[in-house]
Amino acid sequence: MISDYLKNSVTRVPDYPKAGIQFRDITSLVADGRAFAEAVTALAEPYLSQAVDKVVGIEARGFVFGAALARELGVGLALARKPGKLPRATCRETYTLEYGEDALHMHLDALEPESRVLLVDDLIATGGTALAALRLVRQLGASPIGAAFVIALPELGGLAALQRQRVATHHLMEFAGE
Ligand SMILES: O=P(O)(O)OC[C@H]1O[C@H](OP(=O)(O)OP(=O)(O)O)[C@H](O)[C@@H]1O
Numbered sequence: 625m626i627s628d629y630l631k632n633s634v635t636r637v638p639d640y641p642k643a644g645i646q647f648r649d650i651t652s653l654v655a656d657g658r659a660f661a662e663a664v665t666a667l668a669e670p671y672l673s674q675a676v677d678k679v680v681g682i683e684a685r686g687f688v689f690g691a692a693l694a695r696e697l698g699v700g701l702a703l704a705r706k707p708g709k710l711p712r713a714t715c716r717e718t719y720t721l722e723y724g725e726d727a728l729h730m731h732l733d734a735l736e737p738e739s740r741v742l743l744v745d746d747l748i749a750t751g752g753t754a755l756a757a758l759r760l761v762r763q764l765g766a767s768p769i770g771a772a773f774v775i776a777l778p779e780l781g782g783l784a785a786l787q788r789q790r791v792a793t794h795h796l797m798e799f800a801g802e
């Protein structure tokens with residue numbers, strides 16, 4: 625159970641980036657040392673007793689939590705990046721967002737085959753991003769053992785979609801569309 629302090633550290637921004645979207649802004653959370661520390665500790669908690677070989681952080685907000693979580697678990701971080709950012713050969717997956725379309729890439733040697741991988745992002749909404757990252761992990765022959773998010777928007781279906789893919793999920797707080 626997380627504190628009200630942590631939940632209240634997320635800022636709601638109505639109609640960003642377009643009308644009708646309630647944007648959940650984590651910049652206020654990470655700027656607050658107490659809130660950030662609680663979030664990273666709570667994200668790591670279920671994985672302290674599991675074997676994890678690598679954390680995969682999803683650009684860009686997922687890098688912030690992915691890096692802290694990898695450090696907390698004592699493992700390395702692999703980057704799932706937006707197009708045009710990785711300098712060597714990559715695999716690629718496209719996806720649809722709540723407010724647009726994009727693609728993710730990973731270096732072909734980013735993950736060891738059969739390694740146990742934990743996906744991390746700040747937020748799951750439709751799940752398009754996390755599912756694309758999951759497909760990348762599977763393309764590279766690694767085993768996704770879980771997916772962790774600071775925020776879930778369950779009404780948008782992403783958590784359920786990941787669970788249908790038999791990926792165990794963990795999140796710290798939920799928001800409805802209010
Ligand atoms: O579950 P979904 O509907 O896919 O939405 C969630 C994704 O949307 C946001 O990323 P965004 O693409 O806005 O990029 P950013 O992290 O670079 O700001 C967020 O950080 C997640 O990655």
Ligand SMILES: Nc1ncnc2[nH]cnc12
Pocket residue numbers: 645646647648649721722747749750
């Ligand atoms: N409502 C939302 N707030 C912040 N990031 C998001 N990514 C997708 N939907 C989002």
